[in-house]
Amino acid sequence: MMLNFMDKIGDWNPQLLREIKGRLKVFPVAIACITSLVGQLILFLYQLREIPGEKYQMSGNYCRIGETYKQQINEIYPQINKLQQQLSILGKSKNYDASAIQSLTQQIDQLKTQERNINNILYNQHCPLNQIDMQEWWRDHWEYIFLSLTVIFVFTLLVAGTYLLINNLAQEENRGTLNFLRLSPQSETTILTGKMLGVPILIYLAVAVAIPFHLLSGRAANIAFSHILSFYVILAASCFFFYSAALLFGFLSRFFSGFQPWLGCGTVLIFLFVTMQFASSGPHLDHAAAWLRLFSPFDMTAYLFPNLFRRYNWQLLEQIQFFYLPVGKSLIGLLVLNLVNYGLWSYWVWHGLKRRFRNPNSTMLSKGQSYLLVTYLQLLLWGFTLQSTKNYYPFYPSGTSATAYSDLNYQVTQNFAYIVFFNLLLLFGLIAILSPHRQSVQDWARYRHQNISRRQGFWQNYLLQDLIWGEKSPALVTLAINLVIVTIPLVIWILVALSLKTNNNNSLDWLVNEVGRFKAILGVVLFVCMMMIYATITQIMLMMKNSKRSVWGIGTVAAAMFLPPTFLGMLSLHPETYSTLWLLSSFPWAGLEYATTTTVFVALLGELSVLVLLNLQLKRQIKIAGESATKALLATS
Template sequence: MIINLIDKLGDWNPQLFREIKGRFKGFNVASAVVISLVGQVVLFLCQLANLPGDKYSLIGEYCRLRPAYEYKTNQLSEQSNNLQRQLDSYLNTQPRLPDKIQELKAEIAQIQTKITESNDYLSKNFCPTDQLDMQMWWREHWGYIFFSLSIIFIFTLLVAGTYLLINNLATEERRGTLNFLRLSPQSETSILIGKILGVPILIYLLVFTAVPLHFIAGHGANIATSHILSFWVVLAGSCIFFYSAALLFGLCCRWLNGFQAWFGSGAVLLFLMLTMQLASSESYSLNSSFAWFRLLSPFDMTRHLFPNIFNNGYNWGFMQKFQFFYLPVGTNIGSVMALHLLNYGLWTYWIWQALKRCFRNPSSTIFSKEQSYLFVACFQFVFWGFALQYREGYCHSACEYESPSNVSCCIYDVNSQIQQSLFWLVFFNLVLLFGLIAILSPHRQTIQDWARYRHQNLSSHQNVWRKSLLLDLILGEKSPSFVAIAINLVIVTVPLLVWILLAPVLNVHNTSNIDWQINHVGRLKTVLGVAMFITLMIIYATIAQRMLLMKTTKRSFWAVGTIGAVIFLPPVILGMLSVDSSKYPTVWLFSTFPWASLEYASTPTIFLAWLGELSVLVLLNLHLIKQVRLAGESATKALLAGR
């Protein structure tokens, strides 16, 4: 039976069979099971060490006599405080009443004596065994065991599994066996699924051995089975996402050599620790564009499923107001989990698109240009979906004064909602755009092959060539990237421009929250600022493409260093020279951070600065075109030209 099962497994996925066969040895299996069982016993004994005994305090949490003794203690403390306030009052009044003061001091002394006697009694006497609420103790401590196991499962599966997958790819690359896998008739999907299911197989076994205790602890803590199963569904979704990302990282970051696995798993560990801290904080909120990033971690969903054991201060109101394009997805656990899994599914889909491209051909870009347009559009949909959600803090004083009980008065105050998420919208889009510059910009050999191909097909069909060249720049994988970056920039900035133009109409109750846009800067200046941003980003893309045409093998580092210097050096130098943007706005307009002076510069000056940036962009692209043509010339022509 087992042999037939193994044969069927090998027929279904040969790579999974290969991974399991290499790892499922007797010693490895026994070690994983023993480690899991020993860990469970230690965890259980650690909780059992806190079992209430004969010397349990009368005011302990699980003593049924605690309320009576606490009431008596609180009553004595309150009497003491009241008498002390009366004494202070008499001491500060003129003329003083010595007899009354002495009487109050005597009463305070008597109360203090009673408090001391009560404390002595509580320290020398203990809760009777029959008055211990053991049912409550077991319920709460099963909850602690359940919570501890849940956290251990998350960190073990995601961190250790990520490390093993990246390390496995690095090892196969170093031994040369990964090339054999690329040449095998198996599909990329079959091979990579085999890796995901097979490489962390011992981690799966270690966790699976602890699953019974997890369910027992959950039922002991009165947690619904549906919530426990929901936790496992979310954890499975997070494993698929992180493991897919680990494979992509392992394929694309071979230059890290032996540090790949440590760097990747370390990044996952840091991310999980950060999101766990955010989920545990009292200022818990998902009402911003940062929510999509937090939902990549299972901790927010874990807190929502198990509020009593995750954090006693959990506020259901935060999650109930969680929305996506004003859709109330936080009203029930099912919709929150669906959004959670959809978030995982969307980014896992794009990771697999990249995996399919990179596995067979490691030198290819992660995304094609056509894919990048849809990818950026998906990003904007998610960003703006989480930005547009109602929050009580969006209500302004004018709105509350007009209709303090009318929630709809504030729910459509779109400007405040967008401003709350504006930092994250800008930050994530900048990361996205610079990432696309790195992903879509082909290197020297690719550009050289493309230029030679284009050169050979010029002939007399000049008009047709011009038309096809534009299409090739938009969709071609080997062509320069600046046109594709420009299209992606348009996709990113269109929603922002729409908001800028419609902002006064969207905010009908109060205009103070967009005062900077209407009175301080002005909509026309803001639009020109967006135009300058688009121009600067295309300039950076052009510079990166030019650096990648260099003959040196370190061209990627040259590209990153040059762009970094172009971006940061001008504002740093101006800052060191104490050039104030309010006093010298023109200087800042011609730097790489012109937005600091938009408020202080005139509209014609901003327009001229933008024209200056366009001139620089045109010159850089003319130079790039010349270099691409030179790269595409044949060796024979170069010799005949005497070069």
């Protein structure tokens, strides 16, 4: 029967069968099962050591009679404070009554004596065994075990699984067997899925052995089964995403050699620790970076099991919105939000996986896919920005209560840094990913010369179509289109901001009084020009015959970005005085407030001139490369 089952697995996924045969051997399986069982036993016994007994203090949480004494203490404190206030008032009066003061003093002494006696009972006497609430203790005991296993599952599956997958790819690469997999008739999806299911199979086994104990402890702790099942769904989705990203990282980081598994799992470990701290401090997801927090399962886990971090303000997580849609109002809504976030980002990762698996030198994304990715990121950033969060006026006269309000403009200004940061990260990533190297451009230039007769109208122009969609053509037009996609929402907001309801007048001071809408739009154009200059410089560097052209490209762009503002800062050339110089640097926004509209126009013309000159140089290089390649081809024929 087992052989038939294995045959079925082999028919469905030969790669999975290969991984299973290599890992499911007697000794490793026994070690995984024994480790899991011993860990469960240690966890159970560790908590069992605190079971209440004959020496359990009266002040313990599970002593019923102790609660009565605690209530008495809570009643005595206000009485003492009240009598001390009366005594203070009598002592300050000129015609005080000595007998009244003596009476108050005696009452205070009596209450303090009573307080000491109760404290002595609470902290020096043991609780009677029949007064210990063992049922409540066992419930909390099982909850502790359940929550501990929950956190262990997350770290074990995500960190250990990531390490095993990246390490397996590195070993396959070193042995040369990865090239055999590339040549096999199996699809990329079958091979990579087989690795995701098979490589960490011993981790799966260890967790599977612990799942019955996890379910048992959860039910004993009166945790809803729907919440437990939701946690398993979220954990499975997070594993799929992190394992997919681990495989992609393994294909992209071959130059790290043996260090890449530690780098990959270390990054995941740090991410989980940081997001766990965020989740324990408060589930604030009313900002544009909320989608990044959703990669971690801890926010959702803490929502499902509020005692995980002993916080009870998870209604904040329920207030999360997406384009004002209240997606956090129900468990189903939050579950769908997390699954959609995992699913769509996994979709993009798998695009890169499929392309890099068959051809390690190909780009992770095609030009057409980059347009969709940039659009998707804008939907995420602006969707989580536009939430009806409650804000408060920053300044109020003494004695006046602050009134809550919701202000779209305030939300955008508060999230502006997130929007800029993630878009810059994506745009620079696309420059690195989509810019072709010398050989690809040379092949494209020769191919273009052969197809020059196919040109028709503007939109049917073969050269334009190739620059927009072609794999080997320079990516400048592609980057320009992506820049338009990035800036359209921002420009629309700048144009309509003043017509929107504004509760917080300070939120638009910079747009109305300091910069102005027209100069703000010019600033966006300056940003577009600067990014196009960086893209053109990168492409020119990649046209070099030097084998280190990628390093030259990164170094040149980094120098163009950081050296000008660094020198301006070192020379104390502040934006208030030398706004023109700052407009021509990589941080034009610093000088935009202090420059006149004419100055901004001049700076824009200067950047456009630099961009035109760089593109003329690039065009000349491509022409020479194409002509030389064509001549070499004709000479050989």
